[in-house]
Amino acid sequence: MDFVPVVAVAGHELRNPLNVFHLTRQLLYRISERPGADIRGILKKLKLQLDRIISLVDRLLDVGRIRSGKFELELENFNLGDLVKEIVERFVDLHPDVPLTLRLEAEAIGLSDRVRLDQAVSNIISNATKYGLRKPIEVSVGTGASVAFVAVKDQGIGLAPDDLERIFDRFERAVPLSRVEGLGLGLWIAGRVVEARGGVISAEGQPVRERSLRCVCP
């Protein structure tokens, strides 16, 4: 995709969190002097929208970093289960209407880039919430032979055989643009992060039934 369409898509995507921010600010202004008004709740909403805007900008900047080769991992030891638990809690706050559960199959402590892995797993879960049709999503963390994995399974639109690899390409979506928002960059970035750590990302599923995305890292 050329630069101009990228900017157009990004501008379009920024309008949604900006709209919520704008409406919520109006709401704050109107109810701020009312006794018992939930000011903290509204400020929390504003913070979530600001985080969305920052995340969108970061994703665009990441495309440039990855393409120019200026994409380096900062490795540290941490517990993968703890990280994924934090991410799942964030998504539960952001999407209270989506049934999201976490299954920790084994303790996975290892060396990786915590911030980048947070980004990769968040992108995968975000993708599941977009295409999951608000049906239950299961996130699981486990270990294998010298590897740790995170798997995200949803029961939404499913995945056709032709889309198994395509969904990891840049600016690709499994459905028409008019049905779903997003830059089409999330899984591509997740794949680059996992590969930079020597891991692999893969998908399996069946059309109109279920879909499972899995990343495995040393």
Add this chain to the structure above:
Amino acid sequence: MDSHTILIVEDEQESRESLTELLELEGFNVVTATNGLEAWEYLHTSHQPCLIVLDVTMPVMDGRQFRQLQLKDDELAKIPTIVVSALGASATADLAALKAFRKPVNFAALISVLRDNCGRRDPDAN
């Protein structure tokens, strides 16, 4: 037709909730749908709203598909429909809406259109 009820069709929960709260503060009754199909089903099972506020990019049935169905139905086509989307005016011109707003929406202008079409209930009255 319910003279003060607005139907908001918007998939994004935060947008839906914020707009709902604001419109209720302005004295309107608000009902919501998370996509075109939910809105379509609502219109066939409940009192018709005074006006529809319609997003375009939505899962299951998007705003464009909903509008096509609505315009084919003589009764439902009469319900004034305002488009509020991230798309520009030229990209939504084919929806033949009463008015199209681009996000982030100018709330004062939106309220003005709603009042012109639906009047206003006293916000403090029950």
